[in-house]
Amino acid sequence: MEETVIQAESLTKIYRMGEVEVQALRGLSLQVKRGEALAIMGPSGSGKSTLMSILGCLDRPSGGSYVLDGENVSGLTDDQLASIRNRKIGFIFQSFNLLQRTSALDNVELPVSYSNRSTNDGRDRAANALKAVGLENRIKHRPAELSGGEQQRVAIARALVNEPAILMADEPTGNLDSKSGQEIMDLLLSFNRDRNTTLLIITHDPRIAAQAQHTIKIRDGVIEEDPR
Amino acid sequence: MKIRRVLLEMISSLRANKLRTGLTMLGIVIGVAAVISMLSIGQGAQNSISASINSIGTNLLFLSAGSRPTFGGGGGFNFNRNIKSLTLADAQALMDPYQAPAIQAVAPVLQGETSVGANGQTTTTTVYGVTTPYFSIRNETVSEGAIFNDQQVNTHARVAIIGIDVGTTLWGQTSDLVGKTILINSQTFTIIGTLISKGGTSFGSADNQIIIPLTSARDRVIMRTGSNVDSIYVQATSANTTSEASTQISDIMRLRHRVVVGKEDFTVTNQADLLSTASSITGILSVFLGGIAAISLLVGGIGIMNIMLVSVAERTREIGLRKAVGARNRDILTQFLAESSFLSLLGGLLGIVLGWLISVIIGKIATALGTALNPAVSINAILLATLFSIAVGLFFGIYPARRAANLEPVEALRSE
Secondary structure (H helix, E strand, O other): OOOEEEEEEEEEEEEEEOOEEEEEEEEEEEEEEOOOEEEEEOOOOOOHHHHHHHHOOOOOOOEEEEEEOOEEOOOOOHHHHHHHHHHHEEEEOOOOOOOOOOOHHHHHHHHHHOOOOOOOOHHHHHHHHHHHOOOOOOOOOOHHHOOHHHHHHHHHHHHHOOOOOEEEEEOOOOOOOHHHHHHHHHHHHHHHHHHOOEEEEEOOOHHHHOOOOEEEEEEOOEEEEOOO | OOHHHHHHHHHHHHHOOHHHHHHHHHHHHHHHHHHHHHHHHHHHHHHHHHHHHHHHOOOEEEEEEOOOOOEOOOOOEOOOOOOOOEEHHHHHHHOOOOOOOOEEEEEEEEEEEEEEEEOOEEEEEEEEEEOOHHHHHOOOOEEEEOOOOHHHHHOOOOEEEEOHHHHHHHHOOOOOOOOOEEEEOOEEEEEEEEEOOOOEEOOEEOOOEEEEEHHHHHHHHOOOOOOEEOEEEEEEOOHHHHHHHHHHHHHHHHHHHOOOOOOOOEEEEEHHHHHHHHHHHHHHHHHHHHHHHHHHHHHHHHHHHHHHHHHHHHOHHHHHHHHHOOOOHHHHHHHHHHHHHHHHHHHHHHHHHHHHHHHHHHHHHHHHOOOOOOOOOOHHHHHHHHHHHHHHHHHHHHHHHHHHHOOOHHHHHHOO
């Protein structure tokens, strides 16, 4: 079953900073098949964060086409993009981005509360997701009461709760010591393996990238190296 | 997003910053409390002035000697220096059913401040020398004893009807006073009745007075030349005929005093005019006070806007995250609008309670100081304040909420 999840053709992205135009992406094309685990590497300014936000439907490309999990997302409205993000994409950030004033459970339940489906089972699903990342004993804890590794695991549970097609992790281990970082990587890779969830990891750490199936290198807004 | 969820989010974010939430709400509380208390005090003042004018009688006219000073076109005051006093004959003439069909009753009055004594105490009070129609014209009735009759007036009887304040001052009691003797201007009178209390009015206490027959007053208490009287109370046939009655009085009096229009040496005061003047003055006053109070409500609203803007700036990252996990623009808009309108609604409700308390306290203080003022918190004022405070919350909340909702998810996530 070699189904394509990400089909991006000639993506361009131009930022206007005052008078100056910055070309962050210069006609980048990328295909990702379901269940792949890809690392995306590149120096700062290479456009990898821009690529991530366009692939994650957080931003629109200036040109090119993008089909995500069978849906053409190039011309969608803000609300439609929000719905795509909600259903198909799970984000994991370097700085966790948890809501500090609510419990781990509430944090994980957040994506369910923004989804259209019946939310009656939201708390159960959130609790199951926390169990899947091994935090069933930390359900009522607030982020400030958890270690960095635990906070990132809450974020992973939040990313998984709506059973997305793709997990997008932007430097997921950047704020962690190497031991917790490795635990997070193991967790992400296990979901990739067991649930066939596509995994995109943006990193500049070669040891992290080495654990993915393939590593794609980006420089100056185009793919420099794709070993596939 | 379900309503329950919106409410939970709202409470959690407002609770996260209790001091700020409280202070923001305080602006609205004070604004609404000011509006409520000002409107209710204005309403109370209006009620008590109307009541005291009504207690005199709305179909009552008051005829006194002398003209109101007017500012004539030639400059300076235009005083009529040839004032004829009012007499009993004037009062008699007003009872003419052909020339004055709108007049029902007439009561000539002598009036003076006199010292009275009894039971070893003395005090000063207002003494009225009146004829029997006075009681019905002025709505004066007795709580015990009786009023005097025409025969007692004709025989110059030494009888007195006292207000309860006189009883309190001299005997320390308000009942069982009938039959007691009282010295009015060192003349002995017998008390035959006690007036029903009218309470304090805006014009001073109506209970500190003594009413005696006109004849006895002229003989012994309030000396006046000939058959002169100080004023004449006139009762119109109904509240609707007061202006006709007023015209008829003026016509008759101009003939009797041989004066032309514009040179009158007497003044007719119409209670209905007084009532409408007084109520329009208090009406303007409450609108004025309410308007000033509304400004403080507006300031409270600006406070909400300020804090919501700060809150949006502080929570930019949170907004970005919410959008990343699927929040639509209107979810964010709803969340921030819910917060600002909840702040203003709760502030408004607390303000209503506080404003009500303030008006009750001011009413008590005014009563303690001798002015009856019953602040009336009207449903209208409450509705007005509630609607206004919700409107303030929505109006001043919409700009920050839109700002939050329109944030670009990428940039919001990138902010520190």
